[in-house]
Amino acid sequence: MTALSFELPDGTIKNVQVRHLLNAGYAGREQDEVQAHIAELAELGVPGPTTTPAMYPVSPYLAQQVSEVFVQHARTSGEAEWALVITDHDVLLTVACDHTDRELEVHGVAWSKNASPDVLGRKAWRLEDVRDHLDRISLRGWVGQGDTPDTLIQDSSLEALLTPDYWLEVLAERGLNHPGTVLISGTVAMTGGVNQFARSWKVEMTDPVTGESLDVQYVVEQMPQPIG
Template identity: 30%
Template sequence: MNLYAIGYAGRNKDKTWEHIEELKKIGVPEPKSVPELYHLNPELLNYSDKIHIIGDETSGEVEIVLIADADGNIEVTVGSDHTDRGLETISIQKSKQICPKPLAEETIKFNDIEDEWDDLELFSYVKNDGEWVEYQSGNVSAIIPLEEIKTFLKENGVELKDATVFCGTVPLKDGFIFGDAFKCGLKSNKLNKTIEIEYEINKLKE
């Protein structure tokens, strides 16, 4: 099984480039392409209620996730592209490889929500100083269209078979927060269904 993450997947390309310019000011290198595809270690996938990380500047990020089996049947769920923000200034690829990627075990059949794709809702919260703070909230319409995702993957030699793909996120409410726990979810109003994950962020001693 292969694991991928699509970065810089905002549908509004002008805002995406504005964000890239902002990141460049704090030392994050410009991506080679927009969007950009990251091939990740599948062993990073994490289904537990806690992760262990190194460093003080890591944060979660809610993502809509496609899971394709060997026959090409696709399920949809929610995950967190937990990333080392400090390491991002050196290498985005390495920053994504250093942290576990929490993923919900519950899924929705792709065919059941394909016509609702843009209206699916993503949200996340960070626990900071013992309080849950709203971190992200928005519709999947903020991410590049589904057909563009499929085309992008194909152009990069990725077939949606035996693969898990983190497809993108929605904007942060107010900048990065490096908290002690993270929770996020994906909501389908059509199915009246919400899939959520929550996990503790445990910092290893250095």
């Protein structure tokens, strides 16, 4: 079972044994825009969901706090997201980057989500401490062709996505709202013309009320070619 550890603003450390990992998809708050995005993806051969928003179970060991992500080929990329983490006494909010296999995505979104990790930040906020101003929290992603992400590829706020409380209700309906459940939010639009197949990724959430930020950063390492 995967163990994660998060530092809260007051210095408290929260340890979590991940039992369920879930990736939300097509989770924009404006579902008309979501449908337009589905149509765009269909032109690229990516199969559309049977319903929106979607939720994909992912192997729990793919919830990771790492600085390197190992992939099998060059067509993989991250996605700027937030993550909901249920602990014994709190619900935490942190930053995440859902690394996705784009070659596999055309065969099945759920399959592509299980091909690479969901990389989570090492710091988190208590959801109750930011709930009243969630929509003001920014969500940004950067990519880089070297080890340093230096080009902005995603720039939005949590207002663009369905809320943590929405997903907590979904988890409750499915009997999954218990300690050890981690849900990744789904992502926001990428900037056109920026190469997402990058060497490095960084995602950051910033709270304008407190001035605090959460971030996660990693480099992508391509594994050696297989024999056979």
